[in-house]
Amino acid sequence: MIYLELFLGFLKVGLFSFGGGYGAIPLIRDTVLSHGWLDEELLSYLIGVSESTPGPIMVNLATYVGHETAGVWGAAAATFAVVLPAFAIILLIAAVLKNFLKKRFPNAVLSGLKAGVVGVILATGAWMAFQCVLPASGFDWKALVLTVLLAAVMLVPRFTVKKKVPPILLILLAAALGVLFYGVY
Numbered sequence: 001m002i003y004l005e006l007f008l009g010f011l012k013v014g015l016f017s018f019g020g021g022y023g024a025i026p027l028i029r030d031t032v033l034s035h036g037w038l039d040e041e042l043l044s045y046l047i048g049v050s051e052s053t054p055g056p057i058m059v060n061l062a063t064y065v066g067h068e069t070a071g072v073w074g075a076a077a078a079t080f081a082v083v084l085p086a087f088a089i090i091l092l093i094a095a096v097l098k099n100f101l102k103k104r105f106p107n108a109v110l111s112g113l114k115a116g117v118v119g120v121i122l123a124t125g126a127w128m129a130f131q132c133v134l135p136a137s138g139f140d141w142k143a144l145v146l147t148v149l150l151a152a153v154m155l156v157p158r159f160t161v162k163k164k165v166p167p168i169l170l171i172l173l174a175a176a177l178g179v180l181f182y183g184v185y
Helices: 002-016 021-035 040-052 057-095 104-133 141-160 167-184
Strands: none
Touching: 002 021, 002 057, 021 040, 021 057, 021 104, 040 057, 040 104, 040 167, 104 141, 141 167
């Protein structure tokens, strides 16, 4: 029964999430918490792991949640369910709707969706930062300092010398600072 619940829950995520993995995080969060599969803290950890491992974050997160909930078969059910809608839609678009997307109306609809997706991604980032700094156990000053440091490393070069910091460098720096802040002290 848990496999069917995982399949249907992540099928809903795959069907109704727009904008990629970051846009899907709120829907995944609602699905996972409403079923009681994980708590907020473990879900936050899994989101962090999903962001830092290779592959699409939505697929990684579905796999990790499925595995935590029901082992290997749970991971397979959740992963298959989350990619099934996108796979079917791409096949449909490639086969039938190729010429339809060249028209003005569908492009206008997709452009409108982009603005909504940006808002969802920003809200998700703010929620994750808030959860890190103010977890259920109380205020975490280390998480606040870590967040401010990483934001400075990312934003200062962008606005001063007009260069972006490579994401892999940010991931490695975040890992090193996490070990320093939480592993050593």
